[in-house]
Amino acid sequence: MTPTDAFEELCHQAREIALLESIGELLGWDERTYMPPAAGEYRAEQMAFLSGLIHQRRTDPRLGALLEELAASPLAQDPHSDEGTTIRELRRQYDKQVKLPRSLVEELTRASVLGQQAWVQARQDNDYRLFAPHAEKIFHLKRQQAACLGYADHPYDALLDDYEPAARTAEVAKVLDALRQELVPLVGAIMQSGRTAPVGILQREYPLAAQEAFGKTAAAAIGFDFTRGRLDTTHHPFCAGLGPRDCRITTRYDERFFNTAFFGILHEAGHGIYDQGLRPQWYGLPPGQAVSLGIHESQSRLWENLVGRSRAFWQHFFPQLAGAFPAAVADVTLDAFYWAINHVAPSLIRVEADEATYNLHIVVRFELEQALLKGDLAVGDLPAAWREKYGEYLGVEPHDDADGVLQDIHWSAGLVGYFPTYALGNLYAAQFFEQADRDLGGLDRLIARGEFNPLVEWLRKHIHHPGQRYTAAELVERVTGRPLSHDPLMNHLKRKFAPLYGL
C-alpha cells in the first residue's frame, strides 16, 4: 500500500466518522429546539447508541494501523501541511479514544442528554434537587474519564484537553489569575466613577418578531450565510455544525431586554461564520476543523463584543434599530444607546455580563468544577459554594439557584473543563482584532460604513482556512507575531470604558 493509498483510506474512514458525528449534531440540535417533551428518553438512547458506534469507529484498529504506516511517510513530514495536519491530529485523537471504553462513552452520552433535560426542568422550577442526582452521575463519570485518559498533575488536565488541546490547568489558572488582577481595579474604578449607563433603554418593550428579524438582518450583514444555516429558538443558545453547508445558530428572546437575543445572535453568528469559513473539501478532517473551543470562542466574542458593542457598529446600525423598534428607541440618542449596551456592573448571569466583569464569572466556574472533580466539593454543597464565590469575586449573590448555579447548561451536558475556553476566547479575540485593525488600516472606519467583508476575509485567511494546521498557541503567534497576552484585551477595555466612565 502506497502512502497515498493509506492516506486516502484514512480520510475515507475519517469522513465516515464525520457522517456519524454530523448526524449526532442533528440529534442534539433537534433535542434542544423542536423535539416534543416526551421524546427525551428515547433521544438519549439514540444519541448514546450513536456515540457508541462513533467510538467503535474511532478506535478501529485499522485506523491505528493506517496511522502507524503513515507516521513515517513523506506525507507526515510537514506537520503544518494539510496531509501532515490530518495525520498528526487523527493520531492524537486515536491515542485518546482507545483509552476510553465504549461503555463509558455511551454512558456519558446518555447521562448528558438526560442531564440536559433535567436541567431545563430544574431551571424552570428553580429546584436544584432535580438537577443534583444528574450532576453526581456526570461528575462521577467525568472522574472515570479522566482516570482512563491519564494526567500528570490534575484530573482536570485530562478533560480540558478535549476542548483546548495542549492547554494545561496550571497555565490557564495563571493566565486567569493575571487577568483578574488587572480587571479588578478597572471594575472598581468604574463602580466608583459615580456614573451609571442608561440601561433602562434596553428594558423597554422589544417585540419578539422584530427582534428576530433585526437579529437575522445583522447576522446576515456581518457574514452569516442563511442559505447554509438557520436561526432557531432554544433554552441555552448554541451553534451546531451539521454538515459542510449546514450551520445552525440559536438564541432565546426576552421581550423586555434587548441584549439577550441580539448579542446572543451576534455571538452565535460569530461561531457560525467560523464554521462556514472552514474549507468544505476538508469537512470532517483536521484541516477543515476548528482549532479549539478557545479559538472558536474568539470568533464569537470578536463579533459580539469587539464589533457588536463598538460605537462604529451602531453608527451603521442605529438607524435600522430605530426603524425596527420605533416605540422603544424613539427618544434615544446613539450615544445613550452605545453607553447602555456597554453598561458595566457586577451581575449574576454570565451570558449577560459586560466585557469587564465577564471573565470573573469564568473564574468562579473554573474553580468550582476543579473542586467538584477532585472531590473537594460535594454536589450537595455546590449552591452554597456558588453563592460564596460570587460574593467574593463579584460582590453579588444570587437570590435563587435558577439565577445561580442552574444558569448554565454545561455541567448537565457533561461539559467539564469547557468554561475556561470562554476566557481564553476573550483574550484571543482582542489580540486578533488588534492585528486585523493594523492590517486593514483601521477597522472602525469600515465597520461604521457597514463594510464587514474585509474583516471576514481577514479571518477567513488567517483563522478559518488553516483549520487545525496550528495549535491555538501557534496560531496566535503566527497571526499576531507574539504569544498570547492580556494587553490587547486590557487595552481595548480601558480604551472603551475610560471615556464612558470618565476614568
Add this chain to the structure above:
Amino acid sequence: MTPTDAFEELCHQAREIALLESIGELLGWDERTYMPPAAGEYRAEQMAFLSGLIHQRRTDPRLGALLEELAASPLAQDPHSDEGTTIRELRRQYDKQVKLPRSLVEELTRASVLGQQAWVQARQDNDYRLFAPHAEKIFHLKRQQAACLGYADHPYDALLDDYEPAARTAEVAKVLDALRQELVPLVGAIMQSGRTAPVGILQREYPLAAQEAFGKTAAAAIGFDFTRGRLDTTHHPFCAGLGPRDCRITTRYDERFFNTAFFGILHEAGHGIYDQGLRPQWYGLPPGQAVSLGIHESQSRLWENLVGRSRAFWQHFFPQLAGAFPAAVADVTLDAFYWAINHVAPSLIRVEADEATYNLHIVVRFELEQALLKGDLAVGDLPAAWREKYGEYLGVEPHDDADGVLQDIHWSAGLVGYFPTYALGNLYAAQFFEQADRDLGGLDRLIARGEFNPLVEWLRKHIHHPGQRYTAAELVERVTGRPLSHDPLMNHLKRKFAPLYGL
C-alpha cells in the same frame, strides 16, 4: 442458548436497528422541514450512509442464525402471539433484505434524497426536465431492486410488497377496477345533478396563523398528543415516527383555500394517532409496528373523511370555526359549509380530490408506474401519458406539469408501488368505520358532541394494539367479520352524496 435467550438477543438486535431507523426518520423529517437549502447534498450522503449501516445490520448473518434457531421453538408456535409475530415478521424482512446488495440500498437512498430535492425545484419552476433525469435513475434502480427481490408475474409485485405485504398487483388491479365501475356512475350522476356546492366559501381569506391554531386544536381534540408530537410546515405533507413518543405531522398552508391545511392536518393526525397508539414497549419490533401502508392510510382517511367531512363533526366544530375565521365564515351556515367541503368534481390534484373521485387519481398513477417499471412507458413520455389518462378517467387535463405529473413527491422519493395503498386505505377505512359505528351504537351522536375518545379507544384496541399480529387481510376479517369489500365505501358515499346532490 435457550429460545428465551435467543429471542432476547433477536429483540435487542432489532431494537438497535430501530434506533438507527428512527435516526434516519429524523434526518428525513429535518430535510423536509427545516434543513437549509445548501445542505441537501450532504444530507443525501448522511442518509445513504445510514441506510447502508441499517442494511448491514438487517442482513447480519447472526440475525439469520437466531431466526433459524427460533423458527422451530415454542415461541414461534402461535404466529399471532407477540413472540410469534416478532419471529415471523423479522424472518420475512430478513429473507427480503439479504437479497439486496448494500450498494443498491445506499444508491437508492441517495437517489431518493436528491430526487426529492430536484422535485421541489421542478415543481416550483414547473419544469419537468429538472425532474426527468432523477426519475430515469430511480426507475432504473427500482427495476434492479425488483430483479433482486424476485417476482412471479410482474416486477411491480416485488415493490408493492414493501408497502402492502402479501398484496399482489393483479388482485389490487381487480379491486381498483371493480371500485371504479361503481364510482364512475356515482360521479356521473353527481355531475349531471345540476347542483353545485358553494365552494367559494372555502376560497376566502383564511389567515395562516389562525389555520395553524385551529388545525392544532382539532388534531388535539380527535386524539393527537402534542406532548409526544409536533406539527410543522412542509412541501408535501407527511407523518414521521421518530421514536416511541415522538411522532411528527406536517402540513402546508394556502391562505385562500381552507381545505389544504385543515384536512391535511386531520389526515396526518390520523396517521399520528395510529403511530401513538402502537405499544411503546414493542417499539421497533413487529408487534409495535403498523401492519401496512394501506392500514396506515385507513387511519388517516378515517379521521380526514369519515369523521372530518361528516356533518356531525361540523355540528361540533362549526362554532369554533366561526370564531377562528370570523371574516370568512360570518355569513355561512353549517349546511352550506358542510356541502362546500363535500363538493364533488373531477379535478387535477389528488390530495385535494373529493371522496368520490379520489380513487380515480390512484388508478392513473397505479397504471403509469407499472408501465414505467416494465419499460412500456419512457420517462420522457410520462407527462403526455399523464395528461391522456387524466382526460380518460377524470375528464380533465392539467395545463402544466406542476399540477400534473409533478404534483406528487412519491416517484422522486423512490416510492414506486406505494400509490395503491391509498385506495386500499379508503376501502379499509370505510369498512372499519362501519364496524365501529355498529359496536359503539352510532358514531354520529358521539362525534356531534365532540366525543372522539370512544372511537380512538376502539381503534386502539382493534387496530393499533395488535401491531403486526395479523396481515391487513386477516385484520380486516377479524375486526369486521368479513373480507375486504367495496360495499362499506360505496354505501358511505351514496349515503353522503344522495341528499347533497338529490340523487
